[in-house]
Amino acid sequence: MDQYTTQSAEGSLQKDSSGPIDEGGEHTRAQIVAAIEAFGQAVQTQIGAMAVDINVLRADLRVVAERSVATESQVTGMQMDIDTLKATVATLEAKTRKL
Numbered sequence: 161m162d163q164y165t166t167q168s169a170e171g172s173l174q175k176d177s178s179g180p181i182d183e184g185g186e187h188t189r190a191q192i193v194a195a196i197e198a199f200g201q202a203v204q205t206q207i208g209a210m211a212v213d214i215n216v217l218r219a220d221l222r223v224v225a226e227r228s229v230a231t232e233s234q235v236t237g238m239q240m241d242i243d244t245l246k247a248t249v250a251t252l253e254a255k256t257r258k259l
Contacts, residue, residue: 187195
């Protein structure tokens with residue numbers, strides 16, 4: 161039976177060329193430790209890549225939040241302009257009625 165071990169950050173399986181050391185198919189402690197360390201390294205690489213992705217997403221969210229605040233400020237400004245226009249129209253209507 162072929163033995164496989166992870167060899168890359170992507171977690172792909174590669175054929176283990178060391179193979180079993182005896183007919184029972186048992187591996188030495190060193191082979192097992194090496195396989196676990198290789199897997200651990202692959203996991204650490206994946207975690208590092210995810211951390212980079214998370215930081216990129218955080219930066220994107222900051223940009224969206226800044227734009228949202230700017231948009232909110234613009235909407236507030238427009239609301240104030242609308243309120244000013246309403247007051248101006250009301251004033252003009254009142255003056256028109258007096259005429």
